[in-house]
Amino acid sequence: MPLSDSPKTEKINGAIYSMSPSADYRHSIINLNIYSVLRQKLKGSLCMVFCENLDFVLDETGNYAIPDIMVICDRKQLKKGQYYGIPRFITETLSPSTAARDKQEKKKIYAEKGVDEYWIIDPFSRSIEVYHLNNQNYILQYTAILDDDPGSESYNAKQEITLYAFPNISIRLEEIFEDTVLDV
Numbered sequence: 001m002p003l004s005d006s007p008k009t010e011k012i013n014g015a016i017y018s019m020s021p022s023a024d025y026r027h028s029i030i031n032l033n034i035y036s037v038l039r040q041k042l043k044g045s046l047c048m049v050f051c052e053n054l055d056f057v058l059d060e061t062g063n064y065a066i067p068d069i070m071v072i073c074d075r076k077q078l079k080k081g082q083y084y085g086i087p088r089f090i091t092e093t094l095s096p097s098t099a100a101r102d103k104q105e106k107k108k109i110y111a112e113k114g115v116d117e118y119w120i121i122d123p124f125s126r127s128i129e130v131y132h133l134n135n136q137n138y139i140l141q142y143t144a145i146l147d148d149d150p151g152s153e154s155y156n157a158k159q160e161i162t163l164y165a166f167p168n169i170s171i172r173l174e175e176i177f178e179d180t181v182l183d184v
Helices: 025-042 099-113
Strands: 009-012 015-018 048-051 055-057 069-072 089-093 117-122 127-134 137-145 160-162 170-172
Touching: 009 099, 025 048, 025 069, 025 089, 025 170, 089 099, 099 117, 099 127, 099 137
Parallel strands: 089 117
Antiparallel strands: 009 015, 048 069, 069 089, 117 127, 127 137, 160 170
């Protein structure tokens, strides 16, 4: 169980990390955009999507992470506010205080645990990195920076990303970054 209900924490390799203060507003918008698409497309399946509210138990020593988005398919491993199985898909949306941990430590842990697919999203540059698992290592499969100017040569807002673990589910870049803007 989390050490405290407020503020939200994670425990990784024995270290406690506070998840406060809250991230930039774009962080939640992006997570809810992805959650909404996945929830709709997983409806009627055995799989469930969670958004920033389920502990992923990493080991028997009490380490846990709270991924921004997590898709689980083994409901028997779901106990109260914790998941003891292996998620099929995880997304972490970067914030300045968690970026290094998301890109290094958590990426390594998720790969070792056997999570099929891991997305790292940067709300500030509106970019995404998509990793697929191969022999307990993530291989970068796709990277993009959203260009939503229809007059631009590199316009890619309609570009779809198909989930490796769920080949019948695709999300367009414009869906992921809807209602976010670049700081000028």
